[in-house]
C-alpha cells in the first residue's frame with residue numbers, strides 16, 4: 246500500500262540531511278509505526294507521502310500511485326493528521342467537520358458511519374470552538390476530520406504527543422478499530438511503549454532507518470543478555486558502572502538501570518554485587534531483564 250525506495254531529502258541547500266535513503270513497505274490493512282526521537286525525519290517523510298513536499302531523490306508509491314505524478318488522486322485517498330493541531334480554532338467542532346467534508350466534495354451525513362464511534366464522544370461539545378477543547382478532544386476532532394472523506398490510508402504524525410495517558414490509550418484503541426475496518430495506518434511516535442501496538446515498526450533516527458520488523462522480532466533480536474540494576478544511590482551506581490571496564494551499556498530506565506556487558510563470560514551477578522558492595526553501594530538489587538523496544542533502539546544507535 247505504501248512503498249518507499251531510497252527516499253532522501255536535504256534542507257539548507259544540502260547542508261542538513263533530513264532523510265537519507267529511506268526504503269520501506271507498509272502492507273494493506275497494516276498498522277505501521279515510525280518510531281524515533283525529535284528530528285528523526287518523521288514529519289518530513291509524512292510531508293513527502295502526502296505530496297506536500299518532493300524528495301530530492303527516490304521513489305514513493307501509494308497504492309501504486311506515484312507521489313510525484315498522481316498528486317490529486319493520492320490526496321483523495323489519504324487522511325492526514327499533522328503533528329501540530331491543524332484545525333480552525335475559531336470554528337466549532339461541527340463547522341470544522343463540515344469544512345473538511347466540503348473540501349473533499351462530500352458531506353458529514355454521507356460518511357457519518359466512518360466517524361460515528363469517535364464523534365459520539367465529541368457530540369456534547371459540537372457547538373464549542375475547536376480552540377476551547379481539551380487536548381484529547383482536539384485530537385479526536387482532528388482524527389474525525391482526517392477520516393471524513395473515507396480515506397484508504399491514514400497518516401498520523403505524532404498524534405499522541407502531549408496527550409494524557411488515558412487519552413493516549415483511547416486513541417490507540419480507536420486506531421485498532423479503524424485498522425479492523427480495513428484502513429491502512431502509518432503513525433509516528435516518539436513514545437517507545439506505543440511501538441508494541443503496531444504490526445510493523447521502523448526505528449528511525451537522523452533520517453535513517455535502524456531496523457524494520459515486527460516489535461516482537463525486534464525485541465527477540467536484541468543481541469546480548471540484559472540486566473536491571475538498582476541501589477540506594479542510583480546516580481552514583483550509574484557513574485560507577487560506567488567506569489567498569491566490561492560495561493557495554495548502562496542507562497536509566499525508571500527506578501532501575503538497564504545494563505549489558507561486553508564480555509558475558511567474564512561476569513556474573515554475584516561477582517557484580519560484590520564489586521558494588523566493595524564500592525560502598527547499599528540496597529543492591531541485580532536481576533535479569535527482558536529487553537523492550539527502547540533497549541533495542543539504544544543498542545542500534547550504538548552501532
Ligand SMILES: Nc1ncnc2c1ncn2[C@@H]1O[C@H](COP(=O)(O)OP(=O)(O)OP(=O)(O)O)[C@@H](O)[C@H]1O
Pocket residue numbers: 256257261262263281282283284285286287288289290403
Ligand atoms: N522546512 C525545513 N527547513 C529546514 N530544515 C528542516 C525543515 N523541516 C525539517 N527540517 C529539519 O529536518 C530534520 C528532520 O525534521 P522532522 O520535522 O522531519 O523530524 P521529526 O522526526 O518529525 O521530529 P519533530 O517531532 O521534532 O518534528 C530536523 O533536523 C529539522 O530541523
